[in-house]
Amino acid sequence: EVQLQQSGAELVRPGTSVKLSCKVSGDTITAYYMHFVKQRPGQGLEWIGRIDPEDDSTKYAEKFKNKATLTADTSSNTAYLKLSSLTSEDTATYFCTTVWTNIGTSPYVMDAWGQGASVTVSS
Amino acid sequence: DIVMTQAPLSVSVTPGESASISCRSSKSLLHSNGITYVYWYLQKPGKSPQLLIYRMSNLASGVPDRFSGSGSETDFTLKISRVEAEDVGIYYCGQLLENPWTFGGGTKLELK
Numbered sequence: 001e002v003q004l005q006q007s008g009a010e011l012v013r014p015g016t017s018v019k020l021s022c023k024v025s026g027d028t029i030t031a032y033y034m035h036f037v038k039q040r041p042g043q044g045l046e047w048i049g050r051i052d053p054e055d056d057s058t059k060y061a062e063k064f065k066n067k068a069t070l071t072a073d074t075s076s077n078t079a080y081l082k083l084s085s086l087t088s089e090d091t092a093t094y095f096c097t098t099v100w101t102n103i104g105t106s107p108y109v110m111d112a113w114g115q116g117a118s119v120t121v122s123s
Numbered sequence: 124d125i126v127m128t129q130a131p132l133s134v135s136v137t138p139g140e141s142a143s144i145s146c147r148s149s150k151s152l153l154h155s156n157g158i159t160y161v162y163w164y165l166q167k168p169g170k171s172p173q174l175l176i177y178r179m180s181n182l183a184s185g186v187p188d189r190f191s192g193s194g195s196e197t198d199f200t201l202k203i204s205r206v207e208a209e210d211v212g213i214y215y216c217g218q219l220l221e222n223p224w225t226f227g228g229g230t231k232l233e234l235k
Contacts, residue, residue: 035224045164045172045215047224061124061223095171099219110184113171 006114017084022096034079129227146216151196160220167212
């Protein structure tokens with residue numbers, strides 16, 4: 001069973017950057033698209049983008065194109081989300097997630113979510 | 124981007140009764156392969172979202188069959204029969220048809 005383990009909470013200064021990690025266990029990361037989702041306090045879910053660790057191709061939501069950078073390290077089975085030029089608007093919990101189809105006589109869809117990484121931007 | 128609109132914002136249910144949550148998409152979520160790419164999630168307080176229903180009407184692994192999903196190409200419903208205390212949280216619909224994935228604003232389920 002695929003599990004995702006995220007890095008810990010971060011307290012960062014405005015204007016700086018932060019890099020969050022998401023480690024995959026139970027399978028090789030290259031078998032999955034890794035997605036990242038933002039959730040501001042008391043708010044809903046917002047998709048940031050995804051990376052295909054097989055070829056490092058990425059897709060981003062328009063509003064995150066100058067904010068987020070997704071990378072992956074296949075040797076450590078880990079995906080990364082870097083957030084730059086941080087402001088108070090970036091204070092949120094960031095989740096990594098993936099979804100896949102179990103192929104078999106009766107295919108079914110499964111997903112996995114990391115536990116979330118809290119980022120607080122404050123001076 | 125596809126806009127997902129959920130209703131109501133909150134619902135208060137007596138344990139043992141049923142609850143329904145609606146979700147509407149701004150574009151058809153029916154793919155040419157015949158699959159409708161709407162998903163339902165429950166986020167319990169302080170936890171990550173958990174998958175309840177995938178591809179409009181399929182129950183995710185380990186989810187009680189009190190949960191069911193239905194709908195058309197743009198209008199969807201999550202029904203919870205015989206609501207229990209463990210069902211409390213925020214429910215989100217989401218479309219995984221195309222990037223960017225988008226989600227409804229959430230429906231908070233509380234017990235009376």
